[in-house]
Amino acid sequence: MGSRILVVGAGAVGGYFGARMASAGHDVTFLVRERRLQQLRAGGLCLISSVGNVTMTPRMVMAGGIEGPYDIILLSVKAYSLMAAMNDFAPAVGPQTRIVPLLNGMQHLDILADRFGPAAVMGGTCFIVSMLDAQGRIVQTGSLPRLSVGERDGSNTPAARSIAETLSGPGFKTVCSTHILQDMWDKWVLLAALGSICCLMRGTVGDIASQPAGQGFAQAVIHECASTAAAAGYPLRDAALKGTVSLLCKCCFKIPHMCCRKIPQHGYGDQPL
Template sequence: MRILVVGAGAIGGYFGGRLLEKGEDVTFLVREKRKQQLEKYGLLVESVHGDMTFPELKTIQSGEKADAFDVILLSTKAYHLEGAIKDIRPYTGGNTLILPLLNGIAHVDELTAAFGEANVLGGLCFIETTLGENGEVIQTSPVHDFVFGERSGEKTERILKLQEAFSGTKANFRLSENIEQEMWHKYLFISTLSGVTSLFRSPIGPIRDQTFGLNSVKEVLREASAIMRDLDAPLADGIEDAQVQKIKEMGYEMKSSLQRDMEKLQAIEADHFFGYLLKKAELLDLDAPIIGAIYANLKVYEKNSL
């Protein structure tokens, strides 16, 4: 199976590297700066699950000719999605599977509009990675989960073939029969965690220590889940209580990636996470004042810092 990984960054580089390590046919679609890095240093992965070094690997740049791939792994930020769609279009065929790992849900509509309902799978990942000074991928926690599946939940011939390609790696690739629910659950959790930590400019510990801080966590969960349920999202019963408990159990100094991006004065996914929810809330005539405050906070940051 021919696999195209869009980007060789912290997520694509890690999971693409694990597939290469197993012996799969992997090509990375990269920009010029990253290509130069890879040509100089190779793809280097420092991981608690074992380091990897690939002095040479297959790369292409947007516009270069290549046959259609069997599957394209997409792990870009939401604000790069439009460009990524243009970049990968020449490398898709009628049977190419698009497997996105973006957080949220809005990207699914964009991808199905671009490539067709049948060609887009569901996917998500749980991993802590970053890039080092020379572009090395640094993976630091025990969790390195890659979850994928047909959005219908079916075990089709093609998804079983993909499962076979992903099996036997030193990362936790898992086929889900309920990927849409898992994607919505992660969206709910990430929106809550990133929302409150960015609003309070604090790790989660000091926020939940405060009565009104913990109440804010619960209120974001309530507002977001109400919107999602009115959209007929397949949320499990009691998911709000389960996620409050998960947040209570998180490390005291845990920050969201959105908060870390703000601290570095980098671009953020305000519209993808919170703008999407607020647009849906308006259509559904639902109030979401805390989510509105989170979104306003992020838009002020964008205006003043970017």
């Protein structure tokens, strides 16, 4: 019997990965709220994707309707929605449940561990460019999405490998990582630098880098964010640092409209659960 997967939300990220897994035959249920429930009942869960379109009828449940524990909970809320989401999915957590959070940042790991116990919480992150359109369809663009999951202590356990295999499907790549916290910090530096650069200069990274001192400013912000990660014990790997510099200081000349909303994001705090 396959693992039961509860995807918390059917938005731009949870909806994408959940739909792909369900299409591959995995036992997937979406935890949704009333508005999204009615929307998906009316039109189905629709992906418009650079790697293939999908429309499916998802299995859904609302808070209060969860029956029994699930094996895996895929969690991709924004930080400000975390407390409410935990209350909603708490009945789905049993002694053997593993929670795979896809939030940006790090604080949510401690919050989840305090509530459900350290053994229940894995590390996780993803890279995907997706959004909900006006009809509630998930529009994914860019390169093949990636989902990474691993034990927080870096151990290569059979359980981690099994969960990575379960959280897989056509339309994205799944990685079982033995350095998942480093992966999460690498992504944090990218997003923290991006947000700082765009907000401080009130422009897109393309606009900023095209100015005489723009690239120097962007690199200074990136290195400041990287120093924060290093102080926490997770200095950026060379490839990650070079990739961030290239994306925010060089590639942006080819994509002058790039801003915070165009960089790989995840979560569905800006859409109904």
